[in-house]
Amino acid sequence: MAIIDDIRAAYRRGSMLMRIIYLNIGVWVVLRVFALLAFLFSVPALEITRWVELPADVHALLYRPWTLLTYMVAHYDVLHILFNMLWLYWLGSIFLNYFLPKQLTGLYILGGLGGALLYILAFLILPAFDGITGTLIGASASIIAIVVATAVWAPDYKINLLFIGEVSLKWVAIVTIGVDLLSINQMNTGGHVAHLGGAVVGVIFALAMRRGVDITRPVNAVVDSVVTLWPWRDRSGSASAKNAQPPTQAEIDAILDKVRRSGYQSLSPKERETLFRASGRK
Numbered sequence: 001m002a003i004i005d006d007i008r009a010a011y012r013r014g015s016m017l018m019r020i021i022y023l024n025i026g027v028w029v030v031l032r033v034f035a036l037l038a039f040l041f042s043v044p045a046l047e048i049t050r051w052v053e054l055p056a057d058v059h060a061l062l063y064r065p066w067t068l069l070t071y072m073v074a075h076y077d078v079l080h081i082l083f084n085m086l087w088l089y090w091l092g093s094i095f096l097n098y099f100l101p102k103q104l105t106g107l108y109i110l111g112g113l114g115g116a117l118l119y120i121l122a123f124l125i126l127p128a129f130d131g132i133t134g135t136l137i138g139a140s141a142s143i144i145a146i147v148v149a150t151a152v153w154a155p156d157y158k159i160n161l162l163f164i165g166e167v168s169l170k171w172v173a174i175v176t177i178g179v180d181l182l183s184i185n186q187m188n189t190g191g192h193v194a195h196l197g198g199a200v201v202g203v204i205f206a207l208a209m210r211r212g213v214d215i216t217r218p219v220n221a222v223v224d225s226v227v228t229l230w231p232w233r234d235r236s237g238s239a240s241a242k243n244a245q246p247p248t249q250a251e252i253d254a255i256l257d258k259v260r261r262s263g264y265q266s267l268s269p270k271e272r273e274t275l276f277r278a279s280g281r282k
Contacts, residue, residue: 016101017092020073020108021085024139027052028075035076049076053135054116056123056190072112072142080138088143094157094169095150099209100272104146105223106216107205111145111198118197119190134190141198148173148202153209173199247274 034048054071055061061068075081095104119136123129150157151173158166177199180192208215255271267275 015096016105017089017096020092020105021089024073024075024081024085024088027070027073028081031074031076049074049137050135053137054119056120056129056132056134056136058120058124061120068113068116069109071116071137072108072139074137075139076137084139084143088139088146090159091143091147091150094154094159095146098150098153100276102220102276103205103214103216106214106219107145107149107202108139108142109219109223110205110216111201112139112142114145114201115141115194115197118200119194122190122193128185128189136190136194138191140191141194143198144176144195145198145202145205147176148199149206150202152203152206 031049031052038044038048051064052067052070052074054067055064075084092104095107116136123132123134151169155168155170157169159169159172161167161172177196180195180199184192186192205215251274255267255275258266258271
Protein backbone atom coordinates (compact mmCIF):
# COMPACT_ATOMS: atom_id res chain seq x y z
CA MET A 1 0.00 0.00 0.00
CA ALA A 2 1.23 3.48 -0.89
CA ILE A 3 0.50 4.96 2.53
CA ILE A 4 2.51 2.21 4.25
CA ASP A 5 5.42 2.86 1.89
CA ASP A 6 5.22 6.60 2.60
CA ILE A 7 5.26 6.00 6.36
CA ARG A 8 8.18 3.62 6.04
CA ALA A 9 10.12 6.11 3.89
CA ALA A 10 9.48 8.92 6.39
CA TYR A 11 10.71 6.70 9.20
CA ARG A 12 13.90 5.87 7.32
CA ARG A 13 14.62 9.51 6.48
CA GLY A 14 13.99 10.69 10.03
CA SER A 15 16.64 11.26 12.67
CA MET A 16 17.11 8.75 15.47
CA LEU A 17 15.12 11.02 17.76
CA MET A 18 12.24 11.19 15.29
CA ARG A 19 12.35 7.42 14.77
CA ILE A 20 11.84 6.87 18.49
CA ILE A 21 8.92 9.32 18.42
CA TYR A 22 7.44 7.61 15.33
CA LEU A 23 7.74 4.25 17.08
CA ASN A 24 5.87 5.51 20.13
CA ILE A 25 3.14 7.03 17.99
CA GLY A 26 2.83 3.87 15.90
CA VAL A 27 2.41 1.67 18.97
CA TRP A 28 -0.16 4.09 20.38
CA VAL A 29 -2.18 3.97 17.15
CA VAL A 30 -2.15 0.17 17.16
CA LEU A 31 -3.29 0.08 20.79
CA ARG A 32 -6.10 2.55 20.10
CA VAL A 33 -7.29 0.53 17.09
CA PHE A 34 -7.35 -2.64 19.19
CA ALA A 35 -9.16 -0.76 21.96
CA LEU A 36 -11.82 0.32 19.46
CA LEU A 37 -12.24 -3.24 18.23
CA ALA A 38 -12.41 -4.45 21.83
CA PHE A 39 -15.19 -1.94 22.51
CA LEU A 40 -17.16 -2.97 19.41
CA PHE A 41 -16.91 -6.66 20.21
CA SER A 42 -17.28 -6.31 24.01
CA VAL A 43 -13.77 -7.51 24.84
CA PRO A 44 -12.10 -5.93 27.92
CA ALA A 45 -9.47 -3.46 26.72
CA LEU A 46 -7.18 -4.54 29.56
CA GLU A 47 -6.81 -7.90 27.84
CA ILE A 48 -4.99 -6.04 25.05
CA THR A 49 -2.81 -3.60 26.96
CA ARG A 50 -1.54 -6.24 29.37
CA TRP A 51 0.55 -7.68 26.53
CA VAL A 52 2.63 -4.50 26.37
CA GLU A 53 2.40 -3.19 29.96
CA LEU A 54 5.10 -4.14 32.47
CA PRO A 55 3.62 -6.12 35.36
CA ALA A 56 4.87 -5.46 38.87
CA ASP A 57 4.41 -9.14 39.70
CA VAL A 58 7.63 -11.06 38.93
CA HIS A 59 5.71 -14.25 38.20
CA ALA A 60 3.61 -12.49 35.56
CA LEU A 61 6.79 -10.94 34.14
CA LEU A 62 8.26 -14.41 33.60
CA TYR A 63 5.42 -15.11 31.19
CA ARG A 64 5.71 -11.72 29.46
CA PRO A 65 9.43 -10.79 29.57
CA TRP A 66 9.17 -8.71 26.39
CA THR A 67 7.20 -6.12 28.36
CA LEU A 68 10.51 -4.90 29.82
CA LEU A 69 10.96 -3.25 26.41
CA THR A 70 7.45 -2.79 25.07
CA TYR A 71 6.21 -0.78 28.04
CA MET A 72 8.66 2.05 27.30
CA VAL A 73 7.27 2.67 23.80
CA ALA A 74 3.59 2.17 24.66
CA HIS A 75 0.94 4.67 25.75
CA TYR A 76 -2.79 4.42 26.11
CA ASP A 77 -4.11 7.93 26.81
CA VAL A 78 -3.86 10.78 24.30
CA LEU A 79 -2.48 13.33 26.77
CA HIS A 80 0.04 10.81 28.08
CA ILE A 81 1.71 10.31 24.71
CA LEU A 82 1.31 13.97 23.71
CA PHE A 83 3.20 15.37 26.70
CA ASN A 84 5.79 12.58 26.66
CA MET A 85 6.61 13.06 22.97
CA LEU A 86 6.82 16.86 23.31
CA TRP A 87 9.14 16.41 26.31
CA LEU A 88 11.23 13.85 24.40
CA TYR A 89 11.54 16.01 21.28
CA TRP A 90 12.46 19.15 23.22
CA LEU A 91 15.00 17.66 25.62
CA GLY A 92 16.19 15.02 23.16
CA SER A 93 17.17 17.77 20.73
CA ILE A 94 19.27 19.42 23.45
CA PHE A 95 20.84 16.05 24.32
CA LEU A 96 21.95 15.69 20.70
CA ASN A 97 23.92 18.94 20.97
CA TYR A 98 26.37 17.03 23.17
CA PHE A 99 26.01 13.35 22.38
CA LEU A 100 25.49 10.97 19.47
CA PRO A 101 22.13 9.71 18.16
CA LYS A 102 23.16 6.16 19.07
CA GLN A 103 23.76 7.27 22.64
CA LEU A 104 20.26 8.74 22.69
CA THR A 105 18.83 5.38 21.68
CA GLY A 106 20.96 3.47 24.15
CA LEU A 107 20.11 5.81 27.02
CA TYR A 108 16.40 5.66 26.14
CA ILE A 109 16.53 1.88 26.51
CA LEU A 110 18.71 1.89 29.63
CA GLY A 111 16.55 4.56 31.26
CA GLY A 112 13.46 2.46 30.61
CA LEU A 113 15.15 -0.63 32.03
CA GLY A 114 16.32 1.33 35.08
CA GLY A 115 12.79 2.52 35.67
CA ALA A 116 11.44 -1.00 35.29
CA LEU A 117 14.00 -2.42 37.73
CA LEU A 118 13.26 0.12 40.47
CA TYR A 119 9.53 -0.30 39.89
CA ILE A 120 9.68 -4.08 40.31
CA LEU A 121 12.01 -3.84 43.33
CA ALA A 122 9.65 -1.36 45.01
CA PHE A 123 6.75 -3.80 44.71
CA LEU A 124 8.94 -6.62 45.98
CA ILE A 125 10.49 -5.06 49.09
CA LEU A 126 8.50 -1.98 50.21
CA PRO A 127 5.66 -2.57 52.71
CA ALA A 128 3.59 0.17 51.05
CA PHE A 129 3.09 -2.12 48.05
CA ASP A 130 2.08 -5.24 49.97
CA GLY A 131 -0.97 -6.85 48.43
CA ILE A 132 -1.04 -4.36 45.54
CA THR A 133 -0.78 -5.34 41.91
CA GLY A 134 0.17 -2.86 39.25
CA THR A 135 1.36 -2.35 35.69
CA LEU A 136 3.64 0.22 34.12
CA ILE A 137 3.25 1.83 30.70
CA GLY A 138 4.80 4.86 29.05
CA ALA A 139 8.15 6.36 28.03
CA SER A 140 8.52 8.65 31.05
CA ALA A 141 11.42 6.79 32.71
CA SER A 142 13.35 6.73 29.42
CA ILE A 143 12.71 10.43 28.81
CA ILE A 144 13.69 11.46 32.34
CA ALA A 145 16.98 9.58 31.91
CA ILE A 146 17.68 11.79 28.88
CA VAL A 147 16.59 14.95 30.71
CA VAL A 148 18.74 14.26 33.77
CA ALA A 149 21.77 13.17 31.74
CA THR A 150 21.65 16.41 29.76
CA ALA A 151 21.21 18.46 32.94
CA VAL A 152 24.20 16.79 34.64
CA TRP A 153 26.34 17.27 31.53
CA ALA A 154 25.29 20.88 30.80
CA PRO A 155 23.68 22.16 34.03
CA ASP A 156 23.75 25.83 33.02
CA TYR A 157 22.16 25.35 29.60
CA LYS A 158 19.28 27.85 29.40
CA ILE A 159 15.78 26.98 28.21
CA ASN A 160 12.68 29.16 28.04
CA LEU A 161 9.61 27.97 29.94
CA LEU A 162 6.14 29.33 29.33
CA PHE A 163 5.10 31.90 31.99
CA ILE A 164 8.49 31.51 33.71
CA GLY A 165 11.13 32.57 31.22
CA GLU A 166 14.77 31.51 31.06
CA VAL A 167 15.72 28.66 33.39
CA SER A 168 18.88 26.58 33.75
CA LEU A 169 18.48 22.97 32.79
CA LYS A 170 19.72 21.82 36.20
CA TRP A 171 16.65 23.39 37.85
CA VAL A 172 14.33 21.63 35.42
CA ALA A 173 15.89 18.30 36.41
CA ILE A 174 15.89 19.12 40.14
CA VAL A 175 12.23 20.16 40.11
CA THR A 176 11.24 17.11 38.04
CA ILE A 177 12.94 14.72 40.45
CA GLY A 178 11.58 16.63 43.46
CA VAL A 179 8.01 16.40 42.17
CA ASP A 180 8.39 12.64 41.68
CA LEU A 181 9.78 12.21 45.20
CA LEU A 182 7.00 14.22 46.79
CA SER A 183 4.32 12.49 44.70
CA ILE A 184 5.19 8.89 45.54
CA ASN A 185 2.40 8.72 48.12
CA GLN A 186 -0.12 10.21 45.67
CA MET A 187 -1.65 8.81 42.50
CA ASN A 188 0.54 6.83 40.07
CA THR A 189 2.91 5.75 42.84
CA GLY A 190 4.62 3.10 40.74
CA GLY A 191 5.08 5.53 37.88
CA HIS A 192 6.88 8.05 40.09
CA VAL A 193 9.17 5.29 41.38
CA ALA A 194 10.00 4.30 37.78
CA HIS A 195 10.79 7.93 36.95
CA LEU A 196 13.38 7.96 39.73
CA GLY A 197 14.94 4.80 38.28
CA GLY A 198 15.30 6.55 34.93
CA ALA A 199 16.82 9.60 36.63
CA VAL A 200 19.47 7.44 38.33
CA VAL A 201 20.46 5.97 34.96
CA GLY A 202 20.73 9.48 33.50
CA VAL A 203 23.12 10.55 36.27
CA ILE A 204 25.23 7.41 35.80
CA PHE A 205 25.45 7.97 32.04
CA ALA A 206 26.59 11.60 32.33
CA LEU A 207 29.14 10.93 35.08
CA ALA A 208 30.52 7.93 33.19
CA MET A 209 30.86 10.00 29.99
CA ARG A 210 32.92 12.56 31.92
CA ARG A 211 35.36 9.72 32.57
CA GLY A 212 35.26 8.65 28.92
CA VAL A 213 33.05 5.59 29.53
CA ASP A 214 29.94 5.13 27.38
CA ILE A 215 27.52 2.81 29.21
CA THR A 216 25.25 2.69 26.15
CA ARG A 217 27.75 0.88 23.94
CA PRO A 218 26.74 -2.69 24.95
CA VAL A 219 23.08 -1.84 24.37
CA ASN A 220 23.80 -0.29 20.99
CA ALA A 221 25.86 -3.33 20.00
CA VAL A 222 22.82 -5.52 20.65
CA VAL A 223 20.55 -3.10 18.77
CA ASP A 224 22.93 -3.08 15.79
CA SER A 225 23.03 -6.87 15.69
CA VAL A 226 19.23 -7.02 15.69
CA VAL A 227 18.87 -4.31 13.05
CA THR A 228 21.18 -6.17 10.66
CA LEU A 229 18.77 -9.12 10.81
CA TRP A 230 15.69 -6.97 10.14
CA PRO A 231 14.51 -7.60 6.56
CA TRP A 232 13.00 -4.11 6.14
CA ARG A 233 15.95 -2.09 7.30
CA ASP A 234 17.22 0.80 5.20
CA ARG A 235 19.71 -1.07 3.04
CA SER A 236 20.93 2.07 1.31
CA GLY A 237 21.72 3.63 4.68
CA SER A 238 23.54 0.49 5.78
CA ALA A 239 25.57 0.45 2.59
CA SER A 240 26.58 4.08 2.95
CA ALA A 241 27.67 3.44 6.53
CA LYS A 242 29.80 0.52 5.43
CA ASN A 243 31.35 2.53 2.60
CA ALA A 244 32.15 5.55 4.81
CA GLN A 245 35.84 6.33 4.82
CA PRO A 246 37.49 5.56 8.18
CA PRO A 247 38.98 8.62 9.92
CA THR A 248 42.68 9.22 9.40
CA GLN A 249 45.11 9.29 12.30
CA ALA A 250 45.62 13.02 11.71
CA GLU A 251 41.88 13.65 12.11
CA ILE A 252 41.78 11.58 15.31
CA ASP A 253 44.81 13.39 16.75
CA ALA A 254 43.28 16.79 15.98
CA ILE A 255 40.04 15.84 17.73
CA LEU A 256 41.88 14.45 20.76
CA ASP A 257 43.92 17.67 20.99
CA LYS A 258 40.68 19.65 20.99
CA VAL A 259 39.32 17.46 23.78
CA ARG A 260 42.44 18.06 25.86
CA ARG A 261 42.25 21.83 25.30
CA SER A 262 38.50 22.45 25.63
CA GLY A 263 36.86 19.24 26.83
CA TYR A 264 34.58 16.74 25.13
CA GLN A 265 31.63 19.15 25.14
CA SER A 266 33.47 21.44 22.70
CA LEU A 267 33.31 18.84 19.92
CA SER A 268 30.82 19.23 17.11
CA PRO A 269 28.39 16.35 16.37
CA LYS A 270 30.50 15.43 13.33
CA GLU A 271 33.69 15.32 15.42
CA ARG A 272 31.96 13.17 18.05
CA GLU A 273 30.80 10.80 15.33
CA THR A 274 34.34 10.59 13.95
CA LEU A 275 35.74 9.83 17.40
CA PHE A 276 33.00 7.27 17.99
CA ARG A 277 33.78 5.47 14.71
CA ALA A 278 37.48 5.49 15.51
CA SER A 279 36.96 4.02 18.99
CA GLY A 280 34.61 1.40 17.57
CA ARG A 281 37.14 0.38 14.94
CA LYS A 282 39.84 0.01 17.56
